[in-house]
Amino acid sequence: MRTFEHFNASFDAICPICKTNKDAETVLIPIPGTEDDGIVEAQQMHKKCFDLIIEMQGEFLESHG
DSSP, X not given: XXXXXXXXXXXXXXOTTTOOOOXXXXXXXXXXXXXXXXXXXXXXXXXXXXXXXXXXHHHHHHHHO
């Protein structure tokens, strides 16, 4: 997954997980249902926040699977 060195706080953007726009490593997450001719809209999220969600999802699946 491609990462970006800085969070783009333009247009009052915030991370949907931590609700901040702190300057940190960032990833773009595709928005389901927005694909058009191979192009998809995306929402930026801090990489640490994304990693936390993935880790929590894995732990949930292990304990409930």
